[in-house]
Amino acid sequence: MTITFTPSHPIWCAGCGHFGVKNAIVNALATINQPAHETMVLAGIGCSGTIQNNIDSYGYHALHGRVLPTALGVKLANPELMVIAAGGDGDGYAIGAGHLMHTFKRNPSIVYVLMNNGVYGLTKGQRSPTAQQIDPTTERNIDGISLGLSIPGASFLARAYSGAADQLNAVMVAALEHAAAGRGFAFVEVMSPCVTYNDTYAEWSGKVHDVTTADGYDPSDRIAAFSSVYTLAEQGKIPTGLIYQSDAPAYESAWKKPGLAGPARLDVSPAGNRTHYADIMEKYAF
Amino acid sequence: MTIPAKIDDLTIMVAGQGGDGSLTVMNVLSELFGRRGYHLYKSRNVASRIKGGIAAAQMRASIVSRGCTGDQIDLVVAFDQEAVTNVGPDLPPDAVVVFDSSDKPLDRSTLADTIRVIEIPFGRYAVRDLRRDLFKNSMSFGVISQLMNVDQDEAEDCLRQTLRRLPERVLLPNIDSFVDGRKFAMDDAIAAGGYPWHLERVTREKHLMINGNDAVAFGFMAAGGRFFAGYPITPATEIMEWLQKHLPAKGGVAMQAEDELAAVNIALGAAMTGVRTMTATSSPGFSLMAEGIGHAGSAEIPLVIANSQRAGPSTGMPTKPEQSDIDMMIHGGNGEYPRVVLAPGNPGDGFIIGAAATNLAQRIQGPVIIALDQAVAQDARSVTPFDLEAVEPDDAARLTEEDLAAMETYRRYELNPSGVSPWAVPGTKGGMNLVTGNERNEWGLVTTVPAKRREMMDKRAAKIEHVRADLPRGVTGGDPAARIGIVGCGMQSGVIAETAERLNAAGTAVRYLQIRTLWPVLEETADFIRGCDHVYVVEQNSEGQLMHLLNGHGAFGNLRSLKKYDGVPFRCADLVQHIINGEAKAVQGDAA
Numbered sequence: 001m002t003i004t005f006t007p008s009h010p011i012w013c014a015g016c017g018h019f020g021v022k023n024a025i026v027n028a029l030a031t032i033n034q035p036a037h038e039t040m041v042l043a044g045i046g047c048s049g050t051i052q053n054n055i056d057s058y059g060y061h062a063l064h065g066r067v068l069p070t071a072l073g074v075k076l077a078n079p080e081l082m083v084i085a086a087g088g089d090g091d092g093y094a095i096g097a098g099h100l101m102h103t104f105k106r107n108p109s110i111v112y113v114l115m116n117n118g119v120y121g122l123t124k125g126q127r128s129p130t131a132q133q134i135d136p137t138t139e140r141n142i143d144g145i146s147l148g149l150s151i152p153g154a155s156f157l158a159r160a161y162s163g164a165a166d167q168l169n170a171v172m173v174a175a176l177e178h179a180a181a182g183r184g185f186a187f188v189e190v191m192s193p194c195v196t197y198n199d200t201y202a203e204w205s206g207k208v209h210d211v212t213t214a215d216g217y218d219p220s221d222r223i224a225a226f227s228s229v230y231t232l233a234e235q236g237k238i239p240t241g242l243i244y245q246s247d248a249p250a251y252e253s254a255w256k257k258p259g260l261a262g263p264a265r266l267d268v269s270p271a272g273n274r275t276h277y278a279d280i281m282e283k284y285a286f
Numbered sequence: 287m288t289i290p291a292k293i294d295d296l297t298i299m300v301a302g303q304g305g306d307g308s309l310t311v312m313n314v315l316s317e318l319f320g321r322r323g324y325h326l327y328k329s330r331n332v333a334s335r336i337k338g339g340i341a342a343a344q345m346r347a348s349i350v351s352r353g354c355t356g357d358q359i360d361l362v363v364a365f366d367q368e369a370v371t372n373v374g375p376d377l378p379p380d381a382v383v384v385f386d387s388s389d390k391p392l393d394r395s396t397l398a399d400t401i402r403v404i405e406i407p408f409g410r411y412a413v414r415d416l417r418r419d420l421f422k423n424s425m426s427f428g429v430i431s432q433l434m435n436v437d438q439d440e441a442e443d444c445l446r447q448t449l450r451r452l453p454e455r456v457l458l459p460n461i462d463s464f465v466d467g468r469k470f471a472m473d474d475a476i477a478a479g480g481y482p483w484h485l486e487r488v489t490r491e492k493h494l495m496i497n498g499n500d501a502v503a504f505g506f507m508a509a510g511g512r513f514f515a516g517y518p519i520t521p522a523t524e525i526m527e528w529l530q531k532h533l534p535a536k537g538g539v540a541m542q543a544e545d546e547l548a549a550v551n552i553a554l555g556a557a558m559t560g561v562r563t564m565t566a567t568s569s570p571g572f573s574l575m576a577e578g579i580g581h582a583g584s585a586e587i588p589l590v591i592a593n594s595q596r597a598g599p600s601t602g603m604p605t606k607p608e609q610s611d612i613d614m615m616i617h618g619g620n621g622e623y624p625r626v627v628l629a630p631g632n633p634g635d636g637f638i639i640g641a642a643a644t645n646l647a648q649r650i651q652g653p654v655i656i657a658l659d660q661a662v663a664q665d666a667r668s669v670t671p672f673d674l675e676a677v678e679p680d681d682a683a684r685l686t687e688e689d690l691a692a693m694e695t696y697r698r699y700e701l702n703p704s705g706v707s708p709w710a711v712p713g714t715k716g717g718m719n720l721v722t723g724n725e726r727n728e729w730g731l732v733t734t735v736p737a738k739r740r741e742m743m744d745k746r747a748a749k750i751e752h753v754r755a756d757l758p759r760g761v762t763g764g765d766p767a768a769r770i771g772i773v774g775c776g777m778q779s780g781v782i783a784e785t786a787e788r789l790n791a792a793g794t795a796v797r798y799l800q801i802r803t804l805w806p807v808l809e810e811t812a813d814f815i816r817g818c819d820h821v822y823v824v825e826q827n828s829e830g831q832l833m834h835l836l837n838g839h840g841a842f843g844n845l846r847s848l849k850k851y852d853g854v855p856f857r858c859a860d861l862v863q864h865i866i867n868g869e870a871k872a873v874q875g876d877a878a
Contacts, residue, residue: 002716004696005729040712042555053720053731058712060558061722063581066551069543073555073563074712076539077513081559081712102544260537264559264711268510268679273536277508277674280532286320286495286668 008053017192018047020162021115022054024190025084028172029057032180034082042071044087044096046122047194048115051086062087065096068103071110072251078264079252082180083110090120093129093142100144104151107184108251111175114144114189115162119198131198143233144189145243149226155184157225157244161208162192163201167240174242184250191238204238212241219245292486294349297356300426301342301369302386311363312343314427316495317444318436320668323488325351326495327780329665331605342369349486351668353632353780357859361433363426365408371396382482384429386422402482404429404475411466421463424449428467435481438468494633494669498662499524499566501633502592503532504672505640506564510679511590512538513563515552517545517571520604521660522594525566546571550578550591557587558721560684560711562644566592568660569611570601576619579653583623584723586699586707586746588647592640592656594663597853606853607660607777610827612835615655616805622743624650624750627805628758629657631779634669636662639802642758645680649756650749651706657804659826661777661855683708690716697728701741705748750806757803760810764797765790770869771818772798773811775832777855778824785861792862794869804832807839820844822865827851 012018029039039057043049045064052059062070062085071085092100092114103112118141120126130141148154156178160168168190175186191208193200211217211228218224225244232239252262260266267273300311312328319326324347331342346356358378364370365386374396377383382402385392388409397403406429408422424445431441445464449457496504503525506514512533516526529540539556543549549565557563567575572593582589595611597603611618615627626646630636636658643654685708690696698719700707707728710717720730725742727733761779764772764786774782779800786798799814815821815836821844823833828851837845848864850856 002690002693002696004690004716005698005718005720008731037715037718038713056718058718059720059730060555061585061720061724063551063577063723066547066578069548069551070555073513073515073552073557074559075555076541076552077556077559077561077563078713098544099548102548255534255539257534257537263512263538263556263561264713266512266537266561268512268562270675270678273508274674276536277504280504281494281672281674284494284496284500286316286326286493 005059007056010054011050012047013196015195016047017117017162017190017194018051018115020165020168021113021190021192022051024165024168024172025051025113026055027169028176029055031173032176034176034180038080039082039084040074041084041086042067042074043085044091046088046091046120048086048088049091065091065094066099067091068096068099068112071112072103072106072108075108075110076252076255077262079109079256079262082176084113085110086113086115089114089116089118089128089130093144097129101147101151103185104148104154104187106251107153107155107248109179109182109184111179111186111188113172114187115192116189117192117194117198118200119194121194121197125197144187145229145239146226148187149222149229149244153248154187154244155246155248156186158187158242159189159191159238159240161204161238161240162190163205164208167210171242178245182250182253184248191240207236207238208240209237210241211239211243219243222246291484293483294486295346295356296348296360296483297344297346297358298361298363299342299344299359299369299373300363302365311423311426312345314423314445314448315345315430317448318431318441319347320495321440321444322485323490324348324486325490325493325668327352327355327665327667329355329661349488353667353783354855354858357857361430363430365422367393377401382433384426386426402479404433404471406467406470406474408467411470421460424460424463425467428464429471432468432471432476433481434483434485436485438465441468492671494671495666496633496669497524497664497666498630498633498636498658499594499664500528501636502630502640502656502658503528505637505677506562506590506644507532508637508672508674508677509562509641509644511562511564511644512536513553513556513561514538514540514565515543515549515556516566517543517549519568519571521596521664522566522568522571522592524664525592525594546574547578550575553589554578554582554587557582557589558712562648562679563588564590564592564644566594568594568596569598572611573614573618576614579625579655580619580621580623581723582653583619583625583746584621585721586651587721588651589653590643590647590656591653592658594658594660596660597851603853605660607855608826608851608853609659609776610829610831610851612657612804612827612831615657616835623652624746625653625655625805626650626750626753626757626803627655627657629775629802629804630662631761631776631800631802632662632669633667634672635802637672639758641677646753646756648680648682649706649753651683651709652746652749657776659776682706685710685714685717687715690714698730699726699728699742699745701728701745703748704752705745706752754806757806757808759808760802760814761800762797762814765795766797768795768797769819770794770796770865771814771821772796772824772865773801773814773821773832773836774798774824775801775804777826781856781858781861782824784858785865788858788862789865794866796865804835807835811836812840815840815842815844818844820846822846822848822868824848824856824861826855
């Protein structure tokens with residue numbers, strides 16, 4: 001057996017919500033029997049951006065805010081891989097926010113785990129786009145689930161809380177299954193407290209509310225999902241659970257050519273291609 | 287009636303308002319010149335908007351293959367006054383102006399008296415006789431073909447070939463319009479002043495008519511390139527469009543991202559899986575991509591980046607050529623990382639360098655930048671067919687599952703003398719690894735240990751030495767014994783070659799070097815400069831970036847800067863004059 005990369009122990013503070021996230025990803029990979037070498041975990045910048053060091057898979061440390069485009073590139077080039085992108089609220093809702101709506105819109109079959117703690121931990125406590133303490137007269141915080149609901153291509157929107165392991169594990173398994181089945185972009189926002197700069201365990205434990213416990217909740221009903229998300233928010237609650245799931249065409253399937261592998265596994269040898277190139281060249285004959 | 291001498295070098299401009307379709311007459315002329323065995327160099331001069339504004343297409347037809355437009359315009363076909371007013375002062379005394387006088391007669395105030403003007407109300411005739419203003423293209427071709435003394439059958443065949451996709455009911459009035467044009471020319475102009483030109487007829491081997499953007503994209507694909515992500519930007523968009531047209535048929539992906547940041551990062555993600563990947567942009571987009579390109583250098587991800595440079599700074603002049611990103615391409619981005627910067631001098635070279643860059647990126651596992659400029663990128667010219675047999679995808683240090691099984695340990699960033707670590711792409715059993723832009727140890731785990739940092743920086747730098755011997759060599763020409771040198775790259779390539787030819791013919795011995803590898807600076811470049819008493823460095827920017835680059839690699843002290851930054855390429859006549867003047871000054875200086 002070749003000795004290669006082995007997962008290291010996380011660098012996070014004791015009690016950090018991210019431990020629960022990492023455990024849920026590891027558990028979900030095992031639950032769906034995902035081979036480690038066919039998995040790639042990509043993470044952004046920040047405390048959450050070290051999670052790839054702690055999971056048995058191929059790992060990549062993305063540029064700040066760019067984990068989604070990078071993950072999209074991996075998935076398009078090799079659709080056989082399970083691609084998991086991870087990052088924080090600064091990475092996903094501030095510097096990389098533009099990519100999030102385009103990923104909802106395209107709906108590639110990747111999982112995106114956004115660890116939301118409302119603060120920049122690694123740079124020691126600055127406010128993030130989801131901070132509760134943002135000056136209320138100038139800025140209000142933003143909500144990724146509502147954003148996803150507003151974009152037609154979105155196919156899987158879930159929120160979990162790292163203080164509630166059972167729900168987090170169930171949501172993560174559902175997310176990986178969604179992506180593995182080629183159903184599109186599985187977005188999981190995990191409320192994941194920062195014990196050092198924004199310890200919200202007590203507050204969030206009282207606020208999280210699983211929408212799916214409501215009688216007859218139908219996650220394929222987008223309007224009902226909107227309604228319950230906004231109703232709960234107005235009550236000061238944080239809606240959690242698998243809030244919305246639908247069937248929208250997955251982006252990578254639009255590129256798939258019958259009988260051909262993904263770009264990473266194509267035959268590019270001259271023997272199989274030169275006639276084709278010669279035909280192209282002939283169009284320029286002068 | 288006397289027949290003038292056959293013409294072997296003719297520059298034509300067709301101008302009108304952008305969007306009025308007047309430029310399509312160039313396509314028929316290309317067909318005609320192609321059949322007669324001429325080489326072509328075609329450029330466009332358009333404002334950056336969809337319709338309106340002056341649009342001009344220029345074409346040089348020559349028996350000898352040329353890499354730039356002619357010094358002067360011999361024939362102007364103008365559909366409005368503005369074009370004539372603008373170019374009038376620059377026309378040679380024997381120029382011919384064919385003017386569409388539908389609206390009003392030509393104001394000749396900017397034209398010399400010797401210039402022959404043929405006024406024909408194309409638009410009006412076309413509307414009167416054929417009910418369509420658009421037929422004026424065919425009518426103007428009728429006029430021009432008559433002026434060049436091309437017989438009707440041959441000219442009509444060219445028109446039919448160019449318009450072959452039109453339905454018969456549209457084609458026929460075009461033919462009628464063309465015949466009318468020939469009649470007008472014969473009755474009005476030729477009867478009065480004879481034929482201004484008589485075309486050559488020579489045979490030449492089959493060529494390609496292609497621009498640099500298309501050629502670079504083709505070279506990339508031929509070397510196994512199967513993934514592209516980009517964002518539209520003038521004058522680079524044709525690369526994306528070419529690949530969108532051709533990659534999917536072979537299972538590849540060519541996608542339009544939401545911005546340049548996404549484009550370069552999508553490309554990085556794809557490249558990590560092992561597919562040969564490119565992105566393309568133009569100057570402002572390149573600065574947006576700088577972080578991603580540096581990441582490819584640090585994290586060791588093979589990526590080709592084409593930069594079709596335009597005039598800057600900032601939004602600059604999107605449709606105008608410049609070579610003002612040389613510093614940025616070589617030194618841009620934070621920190622220091624190894625990269626290769628290659629500059630094709632024409633579309634034929636673009637194919638070769640597009641393919642070479644694709645293989646080099648795999649071999650250094652890092653960024654290879656193709657430095658185009660608007661002129662090389664968008665000007666189309668006739669080039670010899672590409673040598674497809676010479677292109678062979680090179681998989682370099684790629685590991686298979688079997689390779690890995692035979693290894694005791696696998697470290698993604700293994701230190702070795704070449705600096706190139708064996709590479710297992712995701713999906714390969716037993717090759718799991720961490721890829722990061724943080725400084726790291728051989729396993730890919732973050733480190734700031736000083737000794738490890740030095741090792742890793744040195745390892746990455748070594749990769750350039752590993753491929754240095756295989757980097758594209760420059761093109762030299764002129765008098766090999768000359769003491770005066772000319773150096774340039776990209777859009778200057780055709781200009782400096784022709785300038786050297788003229789200077790040598792006029793008794794000033796010069797030689798030239800067209801640099802194709804800008805970075806690293808090759809020893810042959812330094813040798814060329816050392817071998818000359820002095821060297822003119824010709825470039826399209828205001829700060830002399832190429833000259834400073836070369837000086838930084840030898841403190842030569844014998845470089846003379848010839849710069850232009852007005853959006854208009856150097857003309858050979860100007861360079862010849864600059865160099866003759868420069869030499870005269872040097873002689874005076876020596877005497878003093």
